[in-house]
Amino acid sequence: MRLDKFLKVSRLIKRRTVAKEACEAGRLKVNERQAKAGTTITPGDTLELEFGRKILIVEVVETPNAVKANEASNLYKVIAEREKSE
Numbered sequence: 001m002r003l004d005k006f007l008k009v010s011r012l013i014k015r016r017t018v019a020k021e022a023c024e025a026g027r028l029k030v031n032e033r034q035a036k037a038g039t040t041i042t043p044g045d046t047l048e049l050e051f052g053r054k055i056l057i058v059e060v061v062e063t064p065n066a067v068k069a070n071e072a073s074n075l076y077k078v079i080a081e082r083e084k085s086e
Contacts, residue, residue, distance in 0.1 A: 004037040
């Protein structure tokens with residue numbers, strides 16, 4: 001599954017266009033590498049998302065094409081959440 005689609009389906013980011021913009025701005029990493037919106041992700045991959053001063057690291061559990069809103073958090077497991085150090 002494409003990274004931007006996963007971020008939308010999992011509701012980590014609300015819209016695919018916003019996910020694409022975040023990738024273009026260099027705020028997303030897959031397995032510790034800068035990622036583009038079209039990067040293919042699979043279960044077991046680690047995603048690092050920068051939200052302002054906060055960094056969220058999650059592990060991909062599943063990659064279905066669609067899920068109900070209340071099941072979206074089952075698609076990933078939060079590994080770490082921390083403040084960005086500069």
